[in-house]
Amino acid sequence: MGAFNDWRWKSFTIKLNKTDLKGDWWSCHVYVPLEAYKMDFVFFNGGSVYENNDKKDYCVLVEGVMDAFAFEDFLLEEKHRELQKLAADQAERERQEEERQRIEAEKAATELDRQKARLEVEKRRAKLQGAVKEAVRFVDNVWHFEPSAFKGEDLVRLYYNRSSGPLANASEIWIHGGHNNWSDDISFSGRLVRDERKDGEWWYAHVIVPSGAFVLDWVFANGPPGSATLYDNNQRQDFHAIVPNAIPEEMYWVEEEHRMFRKLQEERKIQEQARRAKAEIIAKMKAETKKRTMKKFLLSQKHIVYTDPLDIQAGSSVTVFYNPSNTVLNGKPEVWFRCSFNRWTHRNGPLPPQKMLPADTGSHFKVTVKVPLDAYTMDFVFSEKQDGGIYDNRNGMDYHIPVFGGVAKEPPMHIVHVAVEMAPIAKVGGLGDVVTSLSRAVVDLGHNVDIILPKYDCLNLNNVKNLQFHRSYSWGGTEIKVWTGKVEGLSVYFLEPQNGLFWKGCIYGCGNDGERFGFFCHAALEFLLQSGVHPDILHCHDWSSAPVAWLFKDHYMHYGLSKTRVVFTIHNLEFGGHLIGKAMQFSDKATTVSHTYSKEVSENSTISPHLHKFHGIVNGIDPDIWDPYNDKFIPVCYTSEDVVEGKRAAKEALQRRLGLNLSDKPLVGIITRLTFQKGIHLIKHAIWRTLDRGGQVVLLGSAPDPRIQNDFVDMANHLHNAHAKSARLCLAYDEPLSHLIYAGADFILVPSIFEPCGLTQLIAMRYGSIPVVRKTGGLYDTVFDVDRDKERAQAVGLEPNGFSFDGADSAGVDYALNRAITAWYDNRDWFNSLCKQVMEQDWSWNRPALDYIELYYSARK
Numbered sequence: 001m002g003a004f005n006d007w008r009w010k011s012f013t014i015k016l017n018k019t020d021l022k023g024d025w026w027s028c029h030v031y032v033p034l035e036a037y038k039m040d041f042v043f044f045n046g047g048s049v050y051e052n053n054d055k056k057d058y059c060v061l062v063e064g065v066m067d068a069f070a071f072e073d074f075l076l077e078e079k080h081r082e083l084q085k086l087a088a089d090q091a092e093r094e095r096q097e098e099e100r101q102r103i104e105a106e107k108a109a110t111e112l113d114r115q116k117a118r119l120e121v122e123k124r125r126a127k128l129q130g131a132v133k134e135a136v137r138f139v140d141n142v143w144h145f146e147p148s149a150f151k152g153e154d155l156v157r158l159y160y161n162r163s164s165g166p167l168a169n170a171s172e173i174w175i176h177g178g179h180n181n182w183s184d185d186i187s188f189s190g191r192l193v194r195d196e197r198k199d200g201e202w203w204y205a206h207v208i209v210p211s212g213a214f215v216l217d218w219v220f221a222n223g224p225p226g227s228a229t230l231y232d233n234n235q236r237q238d239f240h241a242i243v244p245n246a247i248p249e250e251m252y253w254v255e256e257e258h259r260m261f262r263k264l265q266e267e268r269k270i271q272e273q274a275r276r277a278k279a280e281i282i283a284k285m286k287a288e289t290k291k292r293t294m295k296k297f298l299l300s301q302k303h304i305v306y307t308d309p310l311d312i313q314a315g316s317s318v319t320v321f322y323n324p325s326n327t328v329l330n331g332k333p334e335v336w337f338r339c340s341f342n343r344w345t346h347r348n349g350p351l352p353p354q355k356m357l358p359a360d361t362g363s364h365f366k367v368t369v370k371v372p373l374d375a376y377t378m379d380f381v382f383s384e385k386q387d388g389g390i391y392d393n394r395n396g397m398d399y400h401i402p403v404f405g406g407v408a409k410e411p412p413m414h415i416v417h418v419a420v421e422m423a424p425i426a427k428v429g430g431l432g433d434v435v436t437s438l439s440r441a442v443v444d445l446g447h448n449v450d451i452i453l454p455k456y457d458c459l460n461l462n463n464v465k466n467l468q469f470h471r472s473y474s475w476g477g478t479e480i481k482v483w484t485g486k487v488e489g490l491s492v493y494f495l496e497p498q499n500g501l502f503w504k505g506c507i508y509g510c511g512n513d514g515e516r517f518g519f520f521c522h523a524a525l526e527f528l529l530q531s532g533v534h535p536d537i538l539h540c541h542d543w544s545s546a547p548v549a550w551l552f553k554d555h556y557m558h559y560g561l562s563k564t565r566v567v568f569t570i571h572n573l574e575f576g577g578h579l580i581g582k583a584m585q586f587s588d589k590a591t592t593v594s595h596t597y598s599k600e601v602s603e604n605s606t607i608s609p610h611l612h613k614f615h616g617i618v619n620g621i622d623p624d625i626w627d628p629y630n631d632k633f634i635p636v637c638y639t640s641e642d643v644v645e646g647k648r649a650a651k652e653a654l655q656r657r658l659g660l661n662l663s664d665k666p667l668v669g670i671i672t673r674l675t676f677q678k679g680i681h682l683i684k685h686a687i688w689r690t691l692d693r694g695g696q697v698v699l700l701g702s703a704p705d706p707r708i709q710n711d712f713v714d715m716a717n718h719l720h721n722a723h724a725k726s727a728r729l730c731l732a733y734d735e736p737l738s739h740l741i742y743a744g745a746d747f748i749l750v751p752s753i754f755e756p757c758g759l760t761q762l763i764a765m766r767y768g769s770i771p772v773v774r775k776t777g778g779l780y781d782t783v784f785d786v787d788r789d790k791e792r793a794q795a796v797g798l799e800p801n802g803f804s805f806d807g808a809d810s811a812g813v814d815y816a817l818n819r820a821i822t823a824w825y826d827n828r829d830w831f832n833s834l835c836k837q838v839m840e841q842d843w844s845w846n847r848p849a850l851d852y853i854e855l856y857y858s859a860r861k
């Protein structure tokens with residue numbers, strides 16, 4: 001009994017035969033496979049008696065192309081092939097399932113078309129019944145046909161007695177005719193001539209009876225259709241004649257129904273093809289953007305680390321270049337490279353530390369590594385000595401670079417968000433957008449995400465698919481019903497405590513919000529515990545779900561959720577500072593929504609003790625939810641290629657909808673919650689400045705504070721009187737209108753006093769609108785002034801994309817807004833190319849989601 005390569009390959013059992021050699025020699029033939037580098041074997045009697053060389057077994061080496069390492073790779077390749085086959089099988093099954101669903105949908109749609117055709121025909125038939133009742137064969141002394149019996153497609157003469165009606169003195173007489181109660185409007189017309197052979201005023205026209213006609217409908221007039229001024233329309237009843245030998249009515253309607261059905265089918269097919277073609281274009285554009293962004297990501301640390309090649313392939317060699325002069329290892333005589341794979345979990349453990357050698361290019365050092373076939377990330381840090389000393393481990397995050405084409409895939413993480421807002425079903429501001437769009441991006445990267453949300457009575461349920469009762473449990477003295485549903489493709493658990501805490505008709509502003517959300521956080525943890533769900537990451541947001549952090553650490557961690565880590569994100573430090581401070585203390589990692597805001601708040605007493613675990617990760621926007629190429633709220637879809645035409649149509653639709661002049665003026669849009677944070681006095685000033693410059697302004701915003709709301713209502717009244725054609729303030733929350741403004745505006749103004757990230761400037765750019773912003777927080781990180789920030793933009797691989805200002809006063813606003821409007825008036829070609837350029841920048845989650853994944857992993861270390 002034997003096998004090859006340490007018993008890992010092709011085992012065999014063969015019966016030996018006695019040979020005629022001298023002594024007690026037995027033998028057998030063994031086939032040695034190509035992949036063998038060693039043969040292992042023992043002898044046995046076919047039963048339980050073994051000769052296994054004192055438990056060491058026997059082995060002989062095999063000469064050939066294989067050794068232990070090559071065999072390792074060979075096995076991985078085998079596994080790879082097997083996985084590929086499984087994946088192909090799976091893909092085929094999915095394709096078949098899709099095909100089945102497509103056929104099913106097609107069947108249902110066909111049935112619907114058939115019903116529609118039937119209904120339509122019934123409607124027309126009922127309508128025709130009336131006309132048939134009124135129709136006759138002739139009217140004495142007014143009109144008749146020759147011959148009197150005829151059918152569809154016959155040529156007949158229609159006689160008319162001119163003196164019978166209002167055309168008695170007309171010099172010309174025309175017939176405007178149709179059939180079956182004008183079913184195709186006018187289907188024939190012609191000029192009548194006088195019949196000299198008859199007595200009296202008899203005029204006639206030749207008419208070809210339309211096929212399928214039961215009833216002919218007509219009027220007489222003194223000119224052809226379009227230029228007649230006098231009619232004989234039988235006292236507004238029109239004339240109706242029966243077609244005596246028409247085809248049987250039943251047959252006609254059966255044919256009509258068929259014709260209608262075919263037409264509907266044809267229309268549907270064309271629509272379906274257009275939809276599919278569009279989906280393909282969208283997928284292609286998305287993939288290209290993603291690829292560009294990934295490349296930029298790989299190059300983004302080039303001043304510290306980069307690899308050659310940039311995309312590392314499993315099973316190949318890669319050279320890592322490192323420049324210590326920008327790190328803590330600056331000036332050290334030696335640099336050592338310490339590396340492993342798969343987030344330090346690779347089966348072979350870390351590679352032995354390698355000393356890096358100076359590279360030819362300036363201050364970089366280099367080292368070459370063989371990447372195993374089952375790698376999906378390459379992980380490394382640098383140290384000053386072979387045995388350690390000072391490390392550059394990227395502030396505790398380590399360096400991780402994705403490896404492509406390997407046989408192993410990154411195991412998915414399970415992330416659960418506990419949040420009180422979620423777009424589009426319960427959105428108040430940007431927090432709701434981020435919960436949805438970050439989750440979608442993380443799912444796209446192959447991880448599992450669930451969201452736990454209160455079941456408010458004011459949820460927008462139109463956007464929840466498959467809402468179902470899931471279970472109920474008791475906690476906090478009440479029954480809590482749990483519902484599940486899909487929102488934007490994400491799985492959501494809705495908690496509905498029967499004590500009515502979320503039946504208040506609103507999300508915030510109930511007086512006891514702290515108590516309501518505190519209860520919700522506790523209930524969410526209880527739900528996870530009772531359902532036996534053990535996520536890797538619990539992600540909570542702002543003061544409203546901050547309690548998750550300490551409730552978890554104080555209680556639930558000890559009840560069996562011990563592998564879970566808590567990540568806390570600050571979207572706005574303005575509210576609930578105490579709760580935020582406590583969550584900062586108890587969370588494993590904390591983030592805020594831009595790098596600059598993280599610096600701006602770093603001295604805040606709630607943050608400063610925790611800087612070691614605090615990171616700024618800029619927000620992204622969801623490229624599917626905000627997509628001018630696929631947006632049902634704008635009149636013409638567009639990409640960067642036809643941005644000018646697309647925006648022109650959107651601007652016109654916006655002007656029309658809000659009653660503004662339909663002229664080509666620079667249009668400034670503002671979309672915001674109206675709070676102190678958003679720079680209210682600067683917004684007001686900008687409205688007047690834009691009007692001074694001959695532009696138009698549209699503001700969409702609502703104020704939670706009634707004093708501010710009233711103030712804007714006054715301003716709106718004033719503006720709508722004095723500048724009705726140039727300014728419109730919509731003081732409400734209106735998602736569809738916001739899309740039209742993003743598309744129709746030339747500029748989106750964001751003059752915030754402080755701004756953790758800001759999404760409106762990012763959405764603006766996606767729609768080719770130019771942001772005009774105050775340089776603060778995330779606005780500083782995402783908007784680069786065309787005149788002042790060229791270098792700062794280039795440092796992050798971008799071209800400048802907007803206008804910005806520093807001061808929080810009117811002079812500041814003027815500085816940016818005047819330049820923006822002047823550029824629009826004086827340099828339209830350049831302005832249009834700027835619109836195209838900002839549309840091509842990637843402000844989606846493609847990049848920031850990678851940073852969140854890194855953060856989640858580092859929280860688990």
Ligand SMILES: Nc1ncnc2c1ncn2[C@@H]1O[C@H](COP(=O)(O)OP(=O)(O)O[C@H]2O[C@H](CO)[C@@H](O)[C@H](O)[C@H]2O)[C@@H](O)[C@H]1O
Nearest residue numbers: 429430431571672673700701732733734756757758759760
């Ligand atoms: N009247 C209205 N009608 C329709 N839509 C409206 C609207 N008013 C605002 N919106 C929409 O609400 C969102 C606002 O997001 P922001 O990030 O700009 O601000 P917000 O201060 O709410 O968010 C906070 O959290 C986010 C997320 O982290 C941070 O980016 C931000 O800096 C921080 O203040 C955008 O999607 C915008 O279109």
